[in-house]
Amino acid sequence: MSELKTLYKEGVWVNNPALVQLLGLCPLLAVTSTVTNALGLGLATLLVLIGSNVTVSIVRNWVPKDIRIPVFVMIIAGFVTIVQLLMNAYTFGLYQSLGIFIPLIVTNCAIIGRAEAYASKNPVHLSAFDGLMMGLGFMIVLVVLGAMRELIGQGTLFDGADLLLGPWAQSLRVEVFNFDNQFLLAILPPGAFLGLGLLIAAKNVIDAQIKSKQIAPPEAEKGPRARVTSLT
Amino acid sequence: MIISSMAKNGAILTAFALATTGLVASINALTADKIAEQEQLQLTAQLQEVLDPKSYDNQLSQDCVIITDEKLGPHANQVIYRARKNNKPVAVVIRHVTPNGYSGDINLLTAVLSDGTIAGVRTTKHEETPGLGDKVEVKKSLWITTFKSLTVEGEDDARWAVKKDGGQFDQFTGATITPRAVVGSVKNAVLFAQTNFDDIFAAPNAECMEVAK
Numbered sequence: 001m002s003e004l005k006t007l008y009k010e011g012v013w014v015n016n017p018a019l020v021q022l023l024g025l026c027p028l029l030a031v032t033s034t035v036t037n038a039l040g041l042g043l044a045t046l047l048v049l050i051g052s053n054v055t056v057s058i059v060r061n062w063v064p065k066d067i068r069i070p071v072f073v074m075i076i077a078g079f080v081t082i083v084q085l086l087m088n089a090y091t092f093g094l095y096q097s098l099g100i101f102i103p104l105i106v107t108n109c110a111i112i113g114r115a116e117a118y119a120s121k122n123p124v125h126l127s128a129f130d131g132l133m134m135g136l137g138f139m140i141v142l143v144v145l146g147a148m149r150e151l152i153g154q155g156t157l158f159d160g161a162d163l164l165l166g167p168w169a170q171s172l173r174v175e176v177f178n179f180d181n182q183f184l185l186a187i188l189p190p191g192a193f194l195g196l197g198l199l200i201a202a203k204n205v206i207d208a209q210i211k212s213k214q215i216a217p218p219e220a221e222k223g224p225r226a227r228v229t230s231l232t
Numbered sequence: 233m234i235i236s237s238m239a240k241n242g243a244i245l246t247a248f249a250l251a252t253t254g255l256v257a258s259i260n261a262l263t264a265d266k267i268a269e270q271e272q273l274q275l276t277a278q279l280q281e282v283l284d285p286k287s288y289d290n291q292l293s294q295d296c297v298i299i300t301d302e303k304l305g306p307h308a309n310q311v312i313y314r315a316r317k318n319n320k321p322v323a324v325v326i327r328h329v330t331p332n333g334y335s336g337d338i339n340l341l342t343a344v345l346s347d348g349t350i351a352g353v354r355t356t357k358h359e360e361t362p363g364l365g366d367k368v369e370v371k372k373s374l375w376i377t378t379f380k381s382l383t384v385e386g387e388d389d390a391r392w393a394v395k396k397d398g399g400q401f402d403q404f405t406g407a408t409i410t411p412r413a414v415v416g417s418v419k420n421a422v423l424f425a426q427t428n429f430d431d432i433f434a435a436p437n438a439e440c441m442e443v444a445k
Contacts, residue, residue, distance in 0.1 A: 033362065059248075062244070063244065064237075064240070064241055064244065066237075066241060067241045067244060067245055070245060071244070071245065071248050074248050074249060074252045075248070075252060077252070078252035078253075078255055078256050081256045081259075082255065082256060082259045085256075085259050085260055085263045085267070086259070086263060088263065088267050088270070089263040089266035089267045089270065090266070092267075092270040092271075092273075092274065153362075153363070184361075184362070184363040184364065187362045187363050188361070188362065188363075
């Protein structure tokens with residue numbers, strides 16, 4: 001149980017692939033111009049990560065150390081191609097707006113990093129959970145960054161969500177405010193760098209606060225308890 | 233010793249390559265129909281945007297010719313769909329490309345009626361700057377709909393330019409290159425359609441789905 005808890009903390013916060021390991025920045029920065037794109041790529045990465053972790057963990061005892069990297073690369077590339085085909089078939093519009101970045105999941109070092117560092121040494125269920133948590137951590141950062149950029153750049157949230165979730169999701173679109181001219185910096189690539197920088201800074205501030213609380217001197221010992229109930 | 237380990241590793245790698253390739257191939261086989269269907273749906277939707285489906289009665293997406301002409305852009309093999317009603321020519325829908333955009337090619341779809349006027353224009357693919365040049369997308373701005381019902385009167389038609397160049401089309405604030413490229417390309421496509429309208433309909437039918445993207 002505690003192993004699961006550690007994996008959860010590692011993936012989502014302490015060792016977050018995007019904020020701490022700074023892996024997979026190319027898709028992270030390129031597709032986070034809207035929440036929908038971010039969520040789509042996040043889900044795709046999550047699926048690939050779970051699939052590759054599970055497979056690598058299953059075959060870990062049969063793969064000699066010398067050829068493990070090519071085998072891992074093949075497994076990951078296979079899963080990415082499968083996810084790409086499925087997205088092309090079932091979420092066509094999103095597939096078109098994510099474009100080249102789906103095949104680029106192959107080059108997301110977070111995936112081969114987890115295969116090598118965790119899945120190749122641990123049993124299947126833990127590897128699956130590790131994939132889930134690492135993918136979740138990556139997806140959360142993508143979505144938060146996407147929300148920041150979409151909100152500042154276009155004044156909307158969930159624009160085009162129907163591409164990912166089907167026609168009903170059109171009602172998810174929120175127009176928070178309306179400008180005559182979009183705030184371009186947020187939508188263009190520099191906005192992604194600035195946004196990611198702010199997110200990392202925010203995480204560091206929170207970490208520092210948690211740390212300062214932990215080393216704060218323990219509360220002074222309480223004095224003897226005064227009896228207040230039977231004074232009357 | 234080393235030979236045997238090489239052989240063993242080679243065999244393991246081969247096994248994995250076969251397994252992953254097999255898996256990808258089977259998923260590909262399972263999704264191929266669905267993907268083709270999606271592409272067909274998208275093509276139908278695109279064609280509907282530029283040309284009223286009530287104005288013709290043939291299978292527009294299946295009736296096409298493939299043309300290479302510099303008026304339609306620098307690339308070979310542009311597709312032209314032919315709309316007919318009761319076997320009489322109604323309109324042509326032309327795919328054309330301009331390389332003069334701000335970044336990369338802009339792919340356009342223009343429908344030209346038999347009298348030489350435009351039934352509709354849409355941008356099908358572009359990489360223009362978000363927020364500036366992307367107003368050529370109908371989702372972002374209605375600018376592209378201003379082409380409807382216009383016509384081109386010869387190569388020297390001065391109205392076919394952005395206002396900055398003395399023409400009739402609005403440019404976008406901060407982005408003149410994109411609309412200039414689109415206007416020029418649409419003008420060329422319309423001229424091509426006007427000059428070759430009968431030839432297009434006389435040509436034999438081509439395999440449309442192979443080249444449509």
